[in-house]
Amino acid sequence: xxxxxxxxxxxxxxxxxxxxxxxxxxxxxxxxxxxxxxxxxxxxxxxxxxxxxxxxxxxxxxxxxxxxxxxxxxxxxxxxxxxxxxxxxxxxxxxxxxxxxxxxxxxxxxxxxxxxxxxxxxxxxxxxxxxxxxxxxxxxxxxxxxxxxxxxxxxxxxxxxxxxxxxxxxxxxxxxxxxxxxxxxxxxxxxxxxxxxxxxxxxxxxxxxxxxxxxxxxxxxxxxxxxxxxxxxxxxxxxxxxxxxxxxxxxxxxxxxxxxxxxxxxxxxxxxxxxxxxxxxxxxxxxxxxxxxxxxxxxxxxxxxxxxxxxxxxxxxxxxxxxxxxxxxxxxxxxxxxxxxxxxxxxxxxxxxxxxxxxxxxxxxxxxxxxxxxxxxxxxxxxxxxxxxxxxxxxxxxxxxxxxxxxxxxxxxxxxxxxxxxxxxxxxxxxxxxxxxxxxxxxxxxxxxxxxxxxxxxxxxxxxxxxxxxxxxxxxxxxxxxxxxxxxxxxxxxxxxxxxxxxxxxxxxxxxxxxxxxxxxxxxxxxxxxxxxxxxxxxxxxxxxxxxxxxxxxxxxxxxxxxxxxxxxxxxxxxxxxxxxxxxxxxxxxxxxxxxxxxxxxxxxxxxxxxxxxxxxxxxxxxxxxxxxxxxxxxxxxxxxxxxxxxxxxxxxxxxxxxxxxxxxxxxxxxxxxxxxxxxxxxxxxxxxxxxxxxxxxxxxxxxxxxxxxxxxxxxxx
Amino acid sequence: xxxxxxxxxxxxxxxxxxxxxxxxxxxxxxxxxxxxxxxxxxxxxxxxxxxxxxxxxxxxxxxxxxxxxxxxxxxxxxxxxxxxxxxxxxxxxxxxxxxxxxxxxxxxxxxxxxxxxxxxxxxx
Numbered sequence: 001x002x003x004x005x006x007x008x009x010x011x012x013x014x015x016x017x018x019x020x021x022x023x024x025x026x027x028x029x030x031x032x033x034x035x036x037x038x039x040x041x042x043x044x045x046x047x048x049x050x051x052x053x054x055x056x057x058x059x060x061x062x063x064x065x066x067x068x069x070x071x072x073x074x075x076x077x078x079x080x081x082x083x084x085x086x087x088x089x090x091x092x093x094x095x096x097x098x099x100x101x102x103x104x105x106x107x108x109x110x111x112x113x114x115x116x117x118x119x120x121x122x123x124x125x126x127x128x129x130x131x132x133x134x135x136x137x138x139x140x141x142x143x144x145x146x147x148x149x150x151x152x153x154x155x156x157x158x159x160x161x162x163x164x165x166x167x168x169x170x171x172x173x174x175x176x177x178x179x180x181x182x183x184x185x186x187x188x189x190x191x192x193x194x195x196x197x198x199x200x201x202x203x204x205x206x207x208x209x210x211x212x213x214x215x216x217x218x219x220x221x222x223x224x225x226x227x228x229x230x231x232x233x234x235x236x237x238x239x240x241x242x243x244x245x246x247x248x249x250x251x252x253x254x255x256x257x258x259x260x261x262x263x264x265x266x267x268x269x270x271x272x273x274x275x276x277x278x279x280x281x282x283x284x285x286x287x288x289x290x291x292x293x294x295x296x297x298x299x300x301x302x303x304x305x306x307x308x309x310x311x312x313x314x315x316x317x318x319x320x321x322x323x324x325x326x327x328x329x330x331x332x333x334x335x336x337x338x339x340x341x342x343x344x345x346x347x348x349x350x351x352x353x354x355x356x357x358x359x360x361x362x363x364x365x366x367x368x369x370x371x372x373x374x375x376x377x378x379x380x381x382x383x384x385x386x387x388x389x390x391x392x393x394x395x396x397x398x399x400x401x402x403x404x405x406x407x408x409x410x411x412x413x414x415x416x417x418x419x420x421x422x423x424x425x426x427x428x429x430x431x432x433x434x435x436x437x438x439x440x441x442x443x444x445x446x447x448x449x450x451x452x453x454x455x456x457x458x459x460x461x462x463x464x465x466x467x468x469x470x471x472x473x474x475x476x477x478x479x480x481x482x483x484x485x486x487x488x489x490x491x492x493x494x495x496x497x498x499x500x501x502x503x504x505x506x507x508x509x510x511x512x513x514x515x516x517x518x519x520x521x522x523x524x525x526x527x528x529x530x531x532x533x534x535x536x537x538x539x540x541x542x543x544x545x546x547x548x549x550x551x552x553x554x555x556x557x558x559x560x561x562x563x564x565x566x567x568x569x570x571x572x573x574x575x576x577x578x579x580x581x582x583x584x585x586x587x588x589x590x591x592x593x594x595x596x597x598x599x600x601x602x603x604x605x606x607x608x609x610x611x612x613x614x615x616x617x618x619x620x621x622x623x624x625x626x627x628x629x630x631x632x633x634x635x636x637x638x639x640x641x642x643x644x645x646x647x648x649x650x651x652x653x654x655x656x657x658x659x660x661x662x663x664x665x666x667x668x669x670x671x672x673x674x675x676x677x678x679x680x681x682x683x684x685x686x687x688x689x690x691x692x693x694x695x696x697x698x699x700x701x702x703x704x705x706x707x708x709x710x711x712x713x714x715x716x717x718x
Numbered sequence: 719x720x721x722x723x724x725x726x727x728x729x730x731x732x733x734x735x736x737x738x739x740x741x742x743x744x745x746x747x748x749x750x751x752x753x754x755x756x757x758x759x760x761x762x763x764x765x766x767x768x769x770x771x772x773x774x775x776x777x778x779x780x781x782x783x784x785x786x787x788x789x790x791x792x793x794x795x796x797x798x799x800x801x802x803x804x805x806x807x808x809x810x811x812x813x814x815x816x817x818x819x820x821x822x823x824x825x826x827x828x829x830x831x832x833x834x835x836x837x838x839x840x841x842x
Binding site for chain 2 (some may be wrong): 189213247250263268327329334
């Protein structure tokens with residue numbers, strides 16, 4: 001029976017009361033399941049198997065998603081789930097970067113599991129109010145709001161009042177106001193929601209709020225990749241709101257508080273002493289590398305054709321430093337002294353439905369500046385900030401938006417698109433107005449914005465079918481793999497980073513590996529075996545952050561003063577030991593740095609097999625568009641002709657004298673593609689996979705992951 | 719502004735200040751729990767500069783009407799960023815305490831110091 005809620009306009013569909021429980025050694029030992037379709041709400045125990053083999057975070061997400069779906073489940077089937085989990089370390093307040101939420105779902109872009117992580121307070125709060133993970137399943141008829149009240153121990157599923165604004169900078173603020181008891185209580189509220197464009201595109205993201213007590217307003221962090229917001233809206237979830245009774249430094253009930261305190265303070269001091277001379281994360285966050293990327297010819301420019309541009313100085317880090325508010329403790333969870341979550345305040349919007357409003361813009365992060373900026377030929381910092389704002393509030397992934405916009409711009413300049421096909425949008429590189437119009441169209445689900453919002457993979461098929469475009473050319477320049485748009489690094493001149501993008505579980509992102517500097521700049525991994533070792537170790541090491549509710553940045557965006565003197569500086573050995581120490585201090589386990597990698601390997605292989613189960617995840621799916629590997633066009637080759645000619649001469653003993661650019665491109669392509677194949681062989685071998693990319697039974701046994709459901713899949717493919 | 723000032727050349731390293739501080743603050747004799755620290759006649763104590771106030775993400779640290787920088791333990795989430803960022807290394811963490819602690823310029827140590835190596839003063 002439906003009950004009328006006494007809160008105006010909201011109809012209560014279900015109320016569920018629960019015992020708040022206790023947290024022990026980083027776990028509540030319980031998860032929460034909510035079906036928005038049939039209104040079922042229940043608690044589930046966390047089993048020893050889950051903790052031993054999957055740890056938490058995305059491990060739990062993948063574990064639950066496996067149970068929820070079959071090999072034929074599609075992203076928009078009600079069975080698909082969105083799972084949010086932090087992890088055993090998540091929520092400690094002493095060590096920088098310990099508040100991440102890991103989100104897992106079947107992606108509308110890749111049709112297989114995606115995991116994406118976000119800052120903000122939701123993940124830790126979820127644990128503090130009693131749950132190691134939240135599963136959202138089903139599909140509601142009308143928009144619903146879920147409210148988890150961790151003060152009272154109640155969960156309500158409410159039908160949202162019709163109308164109202166979906167865009168996060170408005171909705172997040174409204175819900176924070178509504179569910180907080182007073183100004184002081186706002187810091188105890190966290191909201192997950194998306195925005196209007198998530199409904200009309202496949203690149204929807206989830207915004208995670210946290211309340212900024214200084215700005216007296218919400219801030220946003222994003223689980224951006226893979227279209228999770230699209231799934232969220234497909235389920236007709238308007239928002240999930242959580243209220244936590246308050247935060248203290250021991251809520252995880254760790255076994256060794258002192259080690260957490262000491263290890264945290266050690267890193268705080270390191271950041272205090274060294275950040276300004278290293279990466280300036282506290283001043284400008286990840287955007288510190290814009291000009292560095294340009295300098296090394298790695299800044300994606302004009303849809304990854306080039307790696308630098310004469311106008312990069314206009315969007316350099318110093319320009320953004322002057323635009324974001326300085327000296328503010330901008331951590332996206334308590335205790336993050338790296339404080340990279342910068343924001344531009346009192347920014348007056350110049351376009352769109354909120355034109356004239358003064359807003360706080362979270363960002364820009366490097367990816368946004370490089371993607372929305374140089375990759376689209378846009379070198380106007382205010383335009384980048386405003387596009388960043390609209391991506392966030394409309395609920396779309398800045399990276400996918402940027403990369404697909406760069407793609408359509410190149411298609412436009414090549415005549416595949418024209419004004420007639422774009423409904424009047426002149427999508428040339430550098431046309432800022434066209435990018436704004438495109439994003440506003442996505443918000444409304446109209447015009448060419450609706451086509452672009454499908455993502456590059458679907459656009460390629462559409463352009464080939466509808467406009468007779470050459471599928472090979474589209475494949476070469478469309479910077480997606482597995483259906484996911486590339487993040488914003490030019491991997492063309494770094495074979496290891498091609499592997500870092502290509503030989504991944506979820507598509508070309510930089511969560512799994514980022515090896516450009518090790519490979520190309522520092523030449524630390526010259527052989528295939530070296531590269532394969534790096535493409536084993538780093539993806540596994542980075543996976544571990546996602547199992548534990550941690551952020552990657554405090555691992556290597558700051559380094560101890562004596563790091564260069566260590567055996568393996570790229571690994572930042574002291575920080576690896578910090579992670580081992582804080583994991584053991586929370587959980588009471590006694591892992592070492594080797595077991596840390598094995599913990600990741602179990603989940604990484606599970607995810608690979610999950611992909612295979614869904615019909616993907618094999619060698620054929622690890623192929624890259626050639627734009628990621630080398631020069632596709634004459635223009636690209638000639639922009640670096642000296643380098644390419646030299647390589648042809650030295651590596652292949654190929655005499656370039658009198659050869660046309662087209663001939664040289666062909667020879668270069670054959671060479672680079674063969675290099676990638678050799679790299680693939682080496683990496684699969686190192687990871688314990690067959691040459692078709694399938695984890696072997698032996699490897700699974702060795703890892704203790706020879707679970708019957710995994711063997712069943714693997715045995716069909718080996 | 720009320721604060722503790724030091725003249726290290728007068729310090730004889732007797733440790734009386736540490737003892738009275740931990741007794742006053744924590745009701746126990748434990749130099750680890752003293753807000754003032756003396757090591758080789760080097761005195762480490764808060765000079766009320768207030769840099770920690772800007773570091774604190776939950777605004778738990780503020781200056782009171784006497785100009786003394788104080789921590790609101792109810793609001794503090796125990797991140798210890800203020801400890802790592804204190805330019806004087808005078809913000810303290812000890813053992814399993816969940817919040818940091820610091821000198822509040824109460825003056826007990828100045829009263830007991832036999833050489834006037836530390837004394838309460840007012841600064842504009």
